[in-house]
Amino acid sequence: MLDVLLSHIHNKVDITEDQKKQLQSFFTFKKLKKKQYLLQEGDICKCLSFVSRGLLKSYFSDEKGNEHINMFAFEGWWISDFNSFIHQEKAVLNIDAVEETEILMITLQDYDKMLSEIPVMDRYFRILYQNSLVTKDYRLIVSNSYTAEEKYLQLAQKSPEMIKRVPHNLIASYLGLAPETISRIRKKISLNNT
């Protein structure tokens, strides 16, 4: 399991064998069954988690109980309620497993310790967060400016794996659309392709 993480790090920065060994001590392994919670809103998000296998989703529940998906984390992705993790405040997001999932978890104390003791990890996370900001900027633009159909088509083009792997009601929630809207768009696309 740690191999997936170490190879992910090694793809972005140069780490020595000693640093790899040192890194191991900061992480704990956890298995989640499908639909099992990793975090519930109102709790403190104690760990930042790296998905070594499977798929997690984070989402926000509004007052009417509707779920709004914040992100999906496939293999090689990190996930948390970031505000809750960094500031150790109550989480507004829930995180649970869309598929059976394996994760590597690090506490805030160990995250800080790791960044102090292995400075190249500052570089790793700087690159990671940089990429994440690029993605989030793009998503915010799509969310504020595109029609329902444009949103779906953009996602299908940018993240075909997501469309294949994630149930359609969750895709709808991720795009801030009603499931019926997604069905209508998919029907229209399939008619246009026949």
Added chain:
Amino acid sequence: MLDVLLSHIHNKVDITEDQKKQLQSFFTFKKLKKKQYLLQEGDICKCLSFVSRGLLKSYFSDEKGNEHINMFAFEGWWISDFNSFIHQEKAVLNIDAVEETEILMITLQDYDKMLSEIPVMDRYFRILYQNSLVTKDYRLIVSNSYTAEEKYLQLAQKSPEMIKRVPHNLIASYLGLAPETISRIRKKISLNNT
């Protein structure tokens, strides 16, 4: 002007006097008049910019010519079309000055050089991007899940300076609302407060 940047860096990480001197060589200074462009969509975003005085906005224009504001950058903020800057691809965002503004600019080549030569800057940007992700996560939740009134009230609570300093039509664009909706909400709030 560089003092604002150096003090911003020093507030987040430890840098030596030598590193401060070294940093200076990477930045160029630029003054923008009110409404002057820093970046236009379709161009390559050649620099990451630090606002030492004033206020910039970045926005996306949709096909109907409507502006959707991505972010405001006050003093002490960094701004760019991040995807365009990092990948040197065509920008989808425009950036211009809401007020007379002074910035410090760094090219991608110098940004990479600075991060290699002064590793503590990896730490600085890691912290900066970390904070930015927390803010963007929160904004995405608000954008997808809140009513118009809730969006405005949340912004007023979280960023009172923005409400005071930024024209209302720009606040409306930032929140993805019609200017009339903002006027209606402001009227309602002011009636409730009398």
